Every structure is written in structure tokens, then in C-alpha cells.
Amino acid sequence: MSQPIPAPPSIPFLGHIGTIDAVLPVSSFYLLAKQYGEIYQLNMLGKKLVVVNSQELLHEVSDEKRFRKVVQSGLVEVRNAAGDGLFTAHVPKEQNWFIAHRILMPSFSAMNMRNMFDDMVDVVSQLVLKWERFGPYYKINPAEDFTALTLEAISFCAMSYRMNTFYMNDVHPFARAMSDFLLESGARARRPALVAPFMRGTNAKYQQDIDVLMGFVDEIIAERRTHPTDKKDILNTMLHAKDKETGLGMTEDNIRRNLLTFLIAGHETTSGMLTFTMYYLLKNPEAMRKLREEVDTVVGSRPMTVDDVNKLPYMIAVMRESLRLGPPASARGASPYEDTVIGGGKYALEKDVTIVCSVYNVHRDTKVWGEDAEEFKPERMLDGKFEAMPPDSWQPFGYGMRACIGRPFAWQEAQITLVYLMQRFTFVLADASYDLRLKQTLTIKPHEFYIHALPRADRKGALPLFSTPAVPRAADAAAQPAPDAASLKPLYVLYGSNTGTSEAFAQRIASAAASHGFRASIATLDSAAGHLPTDGPLAVVTASYEGQPADNAAHFVAWLSALDGEPLAGAAHAVFGCGNHDWALTYQRVPTLVDDALAARGAKRILARGEGDAGAGDFFEAFDRWEARLWEALSKEYGTTKSDGAESGIKIETGDVGTGRASILRQPDAALGTVVENRVLTAPGAPVKRHIEFTLPEGMVYRTGDYLAILPVNPERDVHRALAHFGLLPDQEITIRSVGPTTLPTDRLVNVSSLLSGYVELSQPATTRDLRVLGDLAKDGASKAALADLASAYSEKVLAQRLSVLDLLEAHPSISLPFPSFLQLLPSMRVRQYSIASSPLADAARAALAISVLEAPAMSGRREPFLGVASTYLARLRPNDRVQLAVRPSAAAFHPPADPATPMIMVCAGSGLAPMRGFLQERALQKKGGREVGKSVLFFGCRRPGEDYLYEDSDLKEWAELGVVDVRPAFSRESEKSLGCKYVQDRVWHDRADVVSAWEAGAKIFICGSSKMAAGVKEKLVLVVQDQAKLDHDAATKKFEQITVGRFATDVFE
Template identity: 40%
Template sequence: MTDVPALDGVQPHRESPIPGPKPLPLIGNLADLFTTSAETSLEFTEAYHREYGPVFALALPGGKRMIFASSHAVVSEMCSSPVWAKSVHAALEEVRAFAGDGLFTAYNEEPNWAVAHRLLMPAFGAMAMKDYFPAMLDIAEQMLTRWERFGPAAPIDIPDDMTRLTLDTIALCAFDLRLNSFYSEDLHPFVGAMVRSLVEAGARSERLALVQPLLFKTNRQYREDIATMRSVTQEIVATRIAQPEHARPSDLLERMLTAVDPATGQRLPDENIQYQLATFLIAGHETTSGLLSFATHELLAHPEVLERARRTVDQALGGRTPAFEDLARLGYIGQILRETLRLHPTAPAFALAPSEDTTLGGYTVHQGESVLVMLPTLHGDPAVWQRPDAFDPDRFAPERMGEIPEYAWMPFGHGARACIGRPFALQEATLVLALMLQRFDFRLADPSYRLTVQETLTIKPKNLTVLAAPRRNPPVVPAAAPAPQPSVPMAATADTARHGTPLLVLYGSNGGSSERLARTIAADGALQGWTTTVAALDEYVGRLPTAGPVAVITSSYNGTPPDNAQAFVSWLTTAAPDLSGVDYFVLGCGSLDWAATYQRVPAVIDKAMAAAGARRIRDRGEADARTDFFGDWERWYEPLWPLLADEYHVEHTIPTGPRFRIVEDLGGQDDRPGETLVLENRELVHGPSHRSKRHLVLRLPDGVRYRTGDYLSVLPHNNPGLVARMIERLGTQPDRVCTIESSAPTGLIPLGRALRVEDLLTRYVDLAAPATSGAIKRLAASTPCPPERVELERLAGDEHAGQNSARSLTLLDLLEAFPSCRIDLALVLELLPSPRPRQYSISSAAEERNGRVELTVSVLESPARSGEGTFRGVASGYLQRVRPGDRISATVTSPPDTFRPPSDTRTPAVMIAAGTGIAPFRGFIRARMHAAASGREVGPTVLFFGCQHPDWDDLYADEFAEHTKAGRLVVHRAYSQLPDGEIRYVQHRLWQRREDVRALIDEGAHVYVCGDATGMGPDVEDALRRIGAPTSPVHDGAAWLEALHAAGRYATDVY
């Protein structure tokens, strides 16, 4: 960690005690809580901040202490260091009684947090927000209609109504559940139980342990409230499960029940689903209701802001019902909400704890000690904010966002544990506040009201009531023109100029938005005469083409690359590639809510490619989810094709008509099987391990060579069951032979070759790909049945695009569900994408020179997200099915040069892997063992490996045991299902052996990591940073690891 200067008069000295009030024996500062004149704990801690400075501590009963951080300087010190991570502080420990290992209360190391985070993040991406808009509008209309019917003289309890509104909204959007709170006098029982439980959880964290069992009535009420909340979540799940599968909505609940984590192959356990439901029902409404309540108060307290906000709404909406696209024109409303959260952070604190003993503001903080970040004092730090007590929404004007330092505004938390519902909350609040201003004039019911705060673990105004009179003459403006939509691919005709210029479209995407935009570009380009390819950025590490443009569509994730762009960015920024001859352009997706890291990764890629010699053919574009994501996209996209046509001297056309023509061929099939021969395919896993892992031995074609560390890129075949279903739906025969003709680009589909229908559908299209909106519209146009056409058009509409993406409905699913669609083989070929090659690390050593490659493959098999049948990974399922004697299509591709064993075998090698991430390291180990057997000197070879159980999936254990017995290899294992104390995962074993690892690195070792990019990869990197921090001159583990990377001694292959 970087040394820091003195803060607010505190002189750094590791041994000086953290300031704070003098504690009493046994009870610490507990008495201070009951003798203070402060009405809330926030007032209490703010008073101590003024008295003791930016770092102070309170002694707790039992000898522990709670440390508080309350200035930007000390908070930045924590948040910028990898040593600090979220801590479940004392009050949240109590909340675990009813929220368990849900997203908000889980410990960092609990596996369900990582699984849930990966599964649920896409539900809160920029593209998903559009899907929620109709339900948000529905509930808001209920509240406003109620206000109109009660009349202008009826006092409105703002916090109460905002609680009804936000609870009903999250229930409808996430769980398809109507609570109908505005049709009942009393709040839903869940709310009362939740409020009492949150208050009691906070109180329990402050009580003496010996007192708690004596509070019989309090304990009984607490148990009853927890039981009430649990019964509500159980009923929600039971109601959903009782629905027929075809009738279930594709919402957040359905995702919890059916989705499979791509990293682990696991689904959420039933108990964790209950905890996640409770978490979303609490966090999904409590803080947003407080935000809207505080915003209402601030508008009434600042008439000039209220008037400007009303003008903004009138100009954007007039008197009409808002559409999703209108949100982009309500920027000033967003500024009001962000300034409200600065003054009144509704979740007013979060805790961090260090993973090792460290210092904060010059004071010693021990490993695992919680430090509570106090947001009200952070957000009011005069070192950052001018006139910090003033309500000034212009602080968050777009042109001033860059002035706000990183870590100065954090109402949604920090880092990977920040609130994933942020875009949902801000969209809901923007819509509701705009509707309130559009429809009503407000005034306080009690003109003498002074703001007081009601506090549980969150805050909201207390006793805030208003009068709402319908506006008599709201301005009327013409209805907004429909917002432009991303172009729908159209079929090409013979008149379309088939110039065939290559266009590579690469994406980096966690939430799915960037990928969807990339696929839109690729689809439209292919139908305008370009030869297009779309892929994740990581698939093109070290192999960017010089023929045609390269489009990069990517986002950032907390300022770091998306999971499928990490290797690309690492290669681009550390490997010093020569990109002379590469043409490119970049579109960055993100949100200005995170101004400090907004567009960081797109900007890094853009600058690095230019610095490496590539030619930028268009300035970097930006799509901002905070303001107008879709509008930004359309404005960027509209001139793209004319620009590219001019740049590459091709004709810009708008294609129409059918793309393919099927010609019957009475001759034999022109069959050209792959040239890589399968020699062996065996199972590696035994016992109850849930996922199959296969070991394959293949013979490469004559003349093909590889280097240790290379990939084998395999072009998969579709599952025979899917092929048979499609053939049956088309009413054709598998042995029918035909030839494909087309004047448009066809991807992998071969033209002019006689092929059996079964082989055509097996090899040249991807039957498992989700159907695009454009494809669904083509299906709708093909059916003569009005009801089915209406339903297909509904599914193709933008408001349902996210639902289909979440359920992964394929073209085949839709053809079977809508039997009236009149579709033939030619249209199927047009609407389906080509199969995508998959890369697998070669797990053998080129030094053995036997003409063979070996693969270690994890097979993905899980319940289909559509709710029908089983989903099988296209490529891994294909490799599971192949048998000795089969031939497959495969090519050798290369990783970054840094991901190879040290060229000098005397150099120590430290390899860290989990699961089939062991594949390249088996090759590394075999290469080094071959060198040793040849008499060459080989340095220490150390493998850290994580799996489930020694009897189930300890891959290649016998083979490694021989090397270990010979003294040539050291293996350190971690078993998740047979933990060694606290050591469950490979990063835990790595940290346990940190002294050994540090010593090897000091001796010049190369360090390699291979495995999951979303869980294991970041956790291992964090452990390495902590290992390196003490050796860094400034105790900065991140800088130490970056230096190791720059020296070519640290390489990762994460996926």
C-alpha cells in the first residue's frame, strides 16, 4: 500500500492508537450510545468525526473495536488498494439471519456470491433496462392515479407511498408478482417485518451478548418477522414453480431458478434463492423509496431547482405518457437524484476490511478488522465539495462530472461488491420524479416541517407529508417520433454488391449489451456485401488481421476489461504488438455514473492500438447508459456504413430479397471431412462430480506442427438430436443432397458443393444460437396465422428482446412453438449464424514430437434456459461425442508469447490452475520433464491446482505423482469438497504457501494462471498482489504484479 501523508493533523505512526472516546471496562463505548444527545447514529458518528478527525474508533463490548473512515483522503487510501475488500460488519452479520449469503450480505469467499453475481449481472445491464420500463410505468401510474382520486386536500405520506411504489415495482419487474399495495390501506406484511427486523439487527449488533437472551418478547418478535419474510419468499417461488413451464415469464426469478453459471456449471441452491429474493425485496425498494422521498423534500426546499426540473420535464414530455427513449432527455432529473444521494446516501455506510495488517491514515489496522466508510461525511468533505451542505444538482452536470474525484461519491458501494441494481434504481426514480412533476403541483402539508431522519440500516425522511394538486394547464407538445431502432438485417439479392471486403467485429461484454451491438453490426455488414466475422476480443489475441476494418465494441467493468476481453487488453498493453496495417475503430459502452472509470477500457484499447501502429479510421464513439444509451448508439451507427463504403471504395447498398437458393443435386455428396484424426477419447472424472471432463488424443494432419502452449481451434458440429428435430420440422429428408447458390456472403456455408441436408445442418450453421429479433420478424412474416403472427411480432419487439436473450430461445424452439410458420431450408440457412470455432489449450508437449496433440475438455451440460430440455455446450458436447476413427476440423492457433514455458528450462515456473485450466500446464510440465530426461538442467517446477475431491477430479494425479516421486515436480492442491481447514480453493493454498512463492519469484520464476476469469482468476490475482506487496518499495502489490507482467514473467489465460 502506498504511504500517505498526514491527514487532518494526524501524524502517521503505526504504533499510535486510533483516536476516539475513552472506553469503559467490559462495555467499551456502549454507554456513549445511550447518553448522547444525537437522535440517530449518523449524527453520533458525525459528531465524533468533527471531534476526532477522519479516522476514529469506538470500543465494542468484548474487547473489539469499530473503526470509522470519514474523509475522501482515507477512503481513497482504502479503495485504491487491493488489500481492502468488503466486510460484513456487525449489523450485517445480524441481517444474515434473514438474508444469508445473498448478494448484499455474503462473505467475499462464499461461492454462492460469485455464482449469483455472474448469473444476475446481465439482468441489470443497459440493454435490460428497456425491458423493465413498461412495468415501472405501470406501477407509477397506479400511484399517481391514486393521488388524483384522493384530491388536492388529502395529505400524502411520501415515504409510505414511495415504499409501496418501489416494493410493487421490484416485485413486478423481477418476479412478475403484483402486490397491489395501492389498493390496500395497509402495507404488505413483508414491509413491517422487514423494517422491524432491520431495526432489531442494528440493535443486536450493539447489545451485550449476555443481555440478548433475556429479551424474550423482542426475540419472539424477531423470529416471527423472519418467518413472515421467509413465508413470502417461499410463496413466490412455489407460485412460480406451479406455473406451466411454457407460461413462465423470463424474469429475474426465472433466471435464479433455471440459469446455469457458465463458470462452474452450477445453479443457485434453493436456500440461496430464498436469500436472494429477500435481498432484492429489501434492497430493491428500501433505498430507492428513501431516494425519492429525500428528492421530494429537496425540491420543495429549493423552488428554483423545482422550477428548472419542471421545465425539463415539460420540454421532454409535454402532456404525453413518457416512452423509454424520453429518459435520455431528462438529464437534469438525474442530476437532482445524484445530488440527493450525495446529501442523503440512503445506504449511509459500507464496511471494508484488510486482508493483512496494514495502516490507514497512519494508524495500524489489523487483518480482518472492519472499517466503516461513513458516506454522509465522505460526501460532505470540504476538501472535495465546494459548499458541501448546499443542494446543487449542477455538480453532476455532464461537463462537470470529470471534476469529481474517484471515490468521492459512492452511494452504491465500491468495487465488485457495489450494488448491481444501480441502473434499475436510477431509471425507476427518474421516471417517477418526472411523472410527479408532469402531473402535479406540490406543497408541504405542514409548512413548518423540518427534515428529520428515520433510520434502520437505511435512512429516509420521517413524517414527510405533502399536498398534490393536479396541474391545470400542463403544456402539450406533439407526440415524440418513434426512436430509431438498430437496423434489422435484410436478405441480400443478386443486385447487392458482393465486394467481399473482410469486416471483423470484436466485443468485450459482461452484461451482453456490447455483444448485441457487435452482432447487429456483423449481421448488417454481411447483408451489405461485407465478409463479416464476430467474436470476443480474447479470441483474437495476437492475430488481428490487416485485411479490412476491425470494429471493437466493448465496455468496462469497474474500470477493468470484461471477462472476455482481459487477455486481449493484457496482450495489447504489455506485449508491444506490431499492428501496422490494421485498420480499426472503437465504440465504448459504459455509464457516466462511474465517471472516474467511464470508458477506461475502450480508451485504453483505442490508444494502444494506435500506438502499436494501427490506423484509426473513425474517432472512438461512446454510448452512455446514464443518459441515452440507445440514442448514442443510433447516432454513432447511422453514418457507419456510408463511412466504411467511402473508406474502402465499395458501394453502400440496402439489400432486399432471399439470400440462398437450394438446388437439388442428384449426384453424390461432395464430402470433405476434417483432417484431424481422433485416436482416443476418455472420461477423466469419477464419482459424484457434476461435470464431465474428457481427455482426447488427436493426430494432426501431415506437416502441421505446434508449440507447447498453443491452442487447438475446433469447429464444432451440432448435436444430432437438434439436427433431427430441424429436419423433421422442415419436412425434408436427412439424405437429400443439394447444392447451395448465393450472390451474398455466406459465412461458412459452402457454395457449389453437393451436400446432404443432415451434413449441412450439422456442420455449417449453429442450431443452438438464440434467435435474433430480425430472425423472429422474418418468422412472423412467414406465417398466415394471425394469432401466431401477433405473438411472434410481440417477441420480436424491443420490449421482449431481452426476454428472449435471457431464455436463449433458438430458431428451432420458435419453429416448433409456432407450427404455422412457412419456412424452408433456404430461409433457415439465412437466419442461422455460422458455428463459431472454440479454442482449447493443448495439454501435451510439442517436444515429445509424436505428431499428436492432447486436449483436456470440460463438458457443459445443464437445464436449458428456455425451460425445455437440456442445454449442451456446442463444442464441448461435440468433443464428448466424437469416437476414435472420427475426423474433426481443427487448426493450431497461438496464445500470447508470454503464455509459454520459460525458454530457459533452468528458470523456475509457478503454475496456478483450477479444473481444466490445468490443460496448458500439463503441456508445460511434460515439456520440462522431457528436458530433464534429456539431461538438461530444469529449475523448480511448482503447480497449484484446485479441484473438488481427490477421488473425483484430481486430473492427471498418477502422472504427476511419478514426477513428484522423481523430485522434479511439486504439486500443491486445494479440494473444494474436502477443505483443509480454511483452504478450499486454489487461491487459499497459494496464500498459505506465499513465502515459498515469493522466494521463487525472487529467484526469477515465471508465474502463470489459467482458469475462470470471473472467479478463480481475479481471486488468484488478488492473492498474488498481496504476496508481492511487502516486496514492493511502496507496498503496492498491483504495481509489483504489473511490473512482473511487463517483464514477461507473469501471464494469464482466463476464460
């Protein structure tokens, strides 16, 4: 007996037309699959679509005896140009397809691919020359350049026609017309038919594009007829070959349609594959290292030969895995010949119903690809694993009779491209924080993805990295050293940073460099992979994140780890490491590795590695001490001297007063979100927690468990304090000139209020260096003595009391600190990351936060309270306010299990509930969609019910009644109402029998909250192991570490 196919809620008459994102349909199909599972149905303006998302169902609908391919959606519109070409023909109705298919199949034989090899190398060499010619600082759009490459390859190799796309200043007219044609074809497919006749201008442009495409094809055919050749290319095959079965050749019109088909399909999908491959390699440095190592071993520095193609197994694995996660053709259409059932008789399908085979979702089916299906792991394609996969698990090229005829062409072209790129370049992301965003036309590609190609130093003709300052971010381009600094000695400041702390420390070194006799350049560690300078020292500041390098240091670490011998002789370095002792097993792992590897490979260590523990009270003080030693060591090594006084590398020119306010945005409009809701979650008198929702910028996507990074501004009160202290007017405008790199806006008028609001941290505790500078400038003995006393007990009297530079200036008016020096002392404004408290299944265009608003008594003795910068900013936002924000991925382990049937044990306190709310919202929607959902236990710590028991009577109540979660609160102020359990770890111990039961059922454990809470919970869990296994504490701790691998994730904040 069949069962109903699930469907989302619909709108009368319109059906689900509003459910599918018109700009990025693949995202909607993905989220619906997460909610409804292996199959669901949609009503699109009266037309029924059935979407299949699992390998099991795809395998069934790939049975060509029961199902046929159907041309649907945008492909129907592509027929306006491609007609009955191989890709868009209606089969079996259009017999030209069979004739063309039989004639053209031999053109893609292994022998013909070998014959095309040299032509492919010719085209790839043009791309390589372009990237070498433009140099390492040119920001490359790989999607555009790979599109040019593949279009040139298909036209030259298949038709012996050079488009010369790499020698044009502008896009080739054919390429522009094709891009516009494909975009409009997709739009027409989504547009109601009644609307189309009224869009006269759009229709005229569409026809104009078709005319350009067909005119280009006609030109190629006419050129060949006028100047015939004996070359056995695909064009000659089309013009002269006969079908052995019928004796017929291809008609003139069918030749035109298939030439255009090859130009469209032959470039669009291959360029997408190459772009996805470049993205996944850059986000997975170990895979990039292995691929480069294989190319270096097999091919070396010699030209590639056709025999090399079959000697690169890891490259094949990389390509297969890239196509798994990023299949350019994300879906295809099918239809049953007769009424039938699939899924073991569960789902009934009517004759001729349209089936959308979501290859994108099937390639993420956890039943065949595992719980890590979202992760890029080429190893899953090696050593016979790929061949052992169930049939139709991997289907990026279609299947059966209608499978992609040009697969061998695309495969060889991609291999040649990757070999030559790996031979010649080291690649880095232009924006190290970039995470995949998709753009969809008829295919999908990475959107707004940019890279730098750095010629390899160990290859002939490669360019040195530091011939100019390191690869700059666009926002910092105007902040490089000025010409008058040319006489200073070069200093290269490199950092690896995810949260901004290491970058801020690096910026402090760079900012202070001029006063110590150095001209600083600042860049990410990744930008130096393969190229370390020897004309000046390296100052490296980098962090460990649970033992892993920062996103913008991963390639450098992989490169450095793979070096042999002493290729870095002549370089000199000093390293400062940031870490957190809460991760004791991996504390300082990356900084130690970098420091030791640099020295082992020939670089001179000019200063012992410094350590900063973010979980300790002297974190900033530790950096201050190391920085002071750094300048001493550099002065001794290079003979430089320090400038006297409070001189900074910044000069300020005052402009007219009151000439208007400058609006300075440090991120493009695309990163502006809009507030739609901001409400208080707690009772009056309780520490405030708020629920805030944003509409995300178009194209910005997130996974449940990710972060939302917010770029805040300082509280108005603190900005006014700074203005008053320095006697500045709020409307005053200034121009900043800098002799070193800076994150301040330079060489243009800037409103001083905007400067103090958005570019510097006014509330950051003063450092020991700051105290020394202020002490030198103090004009009375009492202030000097007070500052010396603060420095002697820095942790207790400065850090603990959150004393800022501004606090100290107000407390000691005798200190005459110039405004430029004040700016120089302050760290630059950094983003704050908050766990997203929603699931994209609820609304992919919206993200929620659940935050604590920090407004606490000022421990410095000031009457006004201490205000948290970001939380105060967020608390005061109103609906329709615009906010600079970005999605940042959380750790790979901190996402809900891919299989919703997996139980979860969640432990949190206060606003640590945020990600757990997103997890549970996703599970609730999946259950409502008919999926089997595992039971979750939520241990939640707060003060008392009715006060700060967040979402108590709304979401948590609804989801508990739905059977998604069992909530176990711990009330610190009324523990008698939580079974005597005061803290959340106490409740975990009290309910340990349920914890053990859930664990034995396969549960994963997630913890979110303060490091102290997380440590307390972990200790209780160790005691549970100790109690269950009858072990001593040390043995229980060791066993806990072993059994929780892959099933235990934390998100800890201070």
C-alpha cells in the first residue's frame, strides 16, 4: 500500500511558487530535502513536481525501461536556440537526436581524446600565461577565467576555431550573449506565462542574444565550408559523416543546433567543475598539498604528456569529490512511461509526472556517503571505495542513453588544467574568510569567489612574493607604507587569525614598526606560502583552534610542513602564539609547529617563541612583554633605534568644521542585513537577553550551528567621552596620513565621530605598553606613581577592572597624549561572532540571535556602567535598521547530525541556548515534514523560571509537546524547582541514567556556554564514565576522550 508523498504548506492557486527561491532554487530544494527527506512533491502553478533526494530512489528512476529523461524548466527555454541538439532534444519524439548521437559518439573515443591533447595544452597555456603576466596581486575570478578557458577549448579542439578570449580586454560577444541568454532562459522558466508577452524589451534582448549565438555558429560553419580542412575534428564529423544505421547525415539545422549545444554545455559545466575544485582545494590545504605532491612526483617541472593522465589517482579522487559536492548540473528531469511505484512500493507515481532528480541532494545522502557527507574528503574516492559505492550514488554526468557525451573531453581538459596550475602556482583566497556561496543559472558555480595565483618560487620564472607589500585586502589598499618610509628597513608581519585577535596583535606590531626603524608590510600567513622574504625579518602571530591552524594560515602550515632540507636559509623569524589552555592537548600546537619548522628548514630564530593564553588573566600582558623583547631583538640584530616620545606613524590634518558627516562603510552593501525583530526574552530586573532576527543579504546562506559575525560601533556615550577629552567637535572632519599599514581610513576626509565609533575599540583594557607610554607622558609624580602601581599589578588592577586608555586619560588629566597617538594605542574594531539561533529550514533568508546584553557595574569605579560594545549596539537596533554582518562557519563537528534520527544530548546555560534553539527548530520542522527524528535531551541552566528561562512558554514548550526534546532545567536561584540541581552540570549528574541511555542509543553531545561551565559538564561526564566502567579518574578521563571522538562537540565563549 503506497503512502502520500509529503509536501510543504501551499498557497491556493499559486501552490509552492513562493517556496522555491527564484535566484537560487538549489538552496530551496536542499533545505526541503533536509525537512522532508528522500522525497517530496511541489505544486508549481498547477504543475506537479516530485523531487527525489536519495540514492535508492535515484537508482530506481534511472531505470530506462521504466523512466525517460524529460527536458524541463530552463532547458525548455534553451531549446529556443539549441532546438533538437543532444542536450535539449525530446526523445524519442525527435529522431535527429539518434542520428546525431550515433555520428558523434566516436568523436569522444579514447583515441580522439589523445589526438586533442596537444590542442588542450595549447589553450591551458594561455590561461597560465595570463595569470603569470598579471602577477600575484591581481584578484582572479576563477569562474570567469575558467569559463573563458573551457569556451576556448571547445571551440578550438572541436571546431579548430580560435576565439582568443585571453587576448581581449573585454568579454567575447558570443560569451556575453550566451551568459545573458542562459540567465534569461532560467528566468523565463520561472516567470508566469501571462507575464511574458508584456516584457517587450526583455524579449527583444533575448532574441538579440539568440541571433548573436546563431550568427556565430553560422560564421564557423561558413568559414569551414569556404576553407575546408582534413582535420578530424568534431565540426568535420558533423558536416561529412553518415549514420551507419540509416545512411543519413546530420541536417544543416541540426548541425547548427549541436554546435551551439557543444559551445553551451561543453564549457558551462567544465568551468563549474574547475571552479568548485579550486574552492574545495583552497578550503582543504591537506588535499591541496597531496595533489601538488602527486603532480610534482608524476610530472615534475616537465611538460605534461598524454600518458600522465592515467597516473594521477589522487587528482581523479579530487575531481570526483568536487563533482560530488558541487555538481554543476544540480538536477535533471525524468518521467515514468506508465503509472508505477518506487521506494519499495511506498510512493505512487502517475504516468508522465515530472520527477526532479536532485543530484545535489543525492550526493549528500548520508546512507551512502556517511555522516561526513558535507565534508570534502577525496580519500573516499580512492582504493576501490568509489567503485564499491551503490549504483547511481554519483551521477554528475547524467546516466544511460542521455548521459553527457562530452564527459571524456571535460575530464581530460580538467586534468590538464589542474596539472599546469599545480605546477606553476601557489593559490590563496583573496578573502580568507570566504565560504561557499552559490550562483545558479542553468548550472551552479561558486559566487563572488576570488583568488590570488602566486608563481611558485621553485619553478623557473616564478615571481617573488614580497617584491611589493604582501597581498593586500581591498579595504587596506590605501593603507600601505608611504613613499617617505622607503629608507626604513623592511619588516614582514604575518598572521593567522579567525577571530581577529592575532590580526590585531599583528597590526600593533606593524603600526609601531616605523617608530622602531622598520617599514612594515602586513599579510596573512597563507599569502606567504611558498615565498618567504630574506631582505627583512618575519614577525609571525598565529593561533591554534583546537589544534588546527586559522583559515588564513592552513595553506602556509601545510606548505611549511612538507618542506625538506633548509630551503629557508637566509630568512629570520620570531613567532608569538595565541591559544587557550582549555584545549590542553593541542595548546599552542600550531605556533610551536610554525616556529620549529621555520628553524628546522634554515630560518634564523631571532627571539624565543612567545605564548598568550586567552583563558588566562595576562593574555594581553604576555603579548606586551613579548613585543617589547621583539623590538629589543630586532634593534640588536639590525642596528635600528627607537624614536623618542609619543610619536606615532600617523599624522592628522584637520579639515573644515561642520562640513557634513562622512558615511564610511567598510563592507559592501551586499553584506548589509536588515533587522526585522528585536525583543527582550527576560523578565524586568533580570540580566537582559534579547532575541534579534535579521533578513540576510541576498545570496548569504548558513547552516544550522553557524555564527553570525557582527561589525558593531562603540556606544555613543564612550564616543562623546573621547571627543570631549580631546576637545573635538562631533562634526569635525580630519584626514589621516600614515607611514605604515593601518586599519584606519587614510588620505581622505573622515568624520571624527565616525572614526571613533567604528574604527577603534574604545573599551579594550589598556595594555602594559599603554601604561608605559602614558607614564612617560604624565607630568605629575602622583600620576606616574599610580600608573606604575597599575603596571605592577596589571591583572588585578587593569584587566580585572577593565580600565581602558580613555579611562586612564580621564583619571589623570596631566597626561598630554596627542590624538594621533591615542588612535595608535587603540586596537582596531573587530567583529563579534554569535551563534545563530535558528535553522534555515524555517526561513533561509532570515537568521536569529539570542544574546546577553552586557551592562554591568564599572569595576573601575566610574559611576556609569560598563557597556559591552557589540551587545549594546545590537540591543539598540530597531526594525529596518541596516547592520554589517557576515556568516562564519562553526567547527565542522558543531552542526546537527546529518541523520535526524540520531539522538542529541545538549548542554547549555544562558544565551548558550542559541545554537541549541537552531538545532531543535530544525528537528521540529523535520518531524512536521514526516521524517523520523531522534529524541533530544536539553540540559539548560538559568536563574529561575519566569525570569530567564528563555523560550520557556513558546518554542521549548511547543517542541517538547511535539516530542522533539525533553528539557531538563537547572535553576541556580531556585534549585528546589530543579530537583535540587543548582547548575547545569549538577542536573547532568542527577540524570546520568538518561544520559547513558541516550549515549547507548547513538546520541551526540553538544555543549555551549562559558569555559567554566563546559569544564564542569565535562568533569561530570567523566565521572559518569568512571561510575559506569568502574575506573579510576585518570583512566576514566582517557576512556572519555577515546569514546567521544566524533560524538562530542563544544562551542565555548567567555
